[in-house]
């Protein structure tokens with residue numbers, strides 16, 4: 001899309017996800033820029049429209065566009081990541097749940113019902129309950145169990 005020279009706003013980024021757009025716009029607003037979001041409601045109502053609309057767009061007043069792009073580049077590079085986030089993820093097993101058989105690290109397990117549910121939600125927009133939500137799988141021995 002060609003930028004309109006009479007438009008006092010510039011699109012500085014676009015996202016497939018409404019949530020990511022709001023997070024990025026929040027960063028720009030925290031830095032003092034007048035960031036706004038366009039087409040979020042269209043994409044929320046029908047996410048398949050995201051491609052046709054060019055995504056959820058972040059717009060700022062034209063004089064702030066360069067500063068906004070610089071901040072978004074730093075955001076993409078991870079400059080705003082919390083120091084403790086990586087250390088926490090690396091050292092703790094998922095939610096502190098350990099395998100009852102071998103005490104290995106556990107991860108959520110998604111069976112065929114969950115996969116079918118996701119397929120129907122995304123392909124046909126049919127909300128089908130995914131079934132068991134609290135099944136875990138050991139990453140060490142492959143043991144599966146239901147946590148209550």
Ligand SMILES: [Zn+2]
Pocket residue numbers: 099100101102103104138139140141142143
């Ligand atoms: Zn195990």
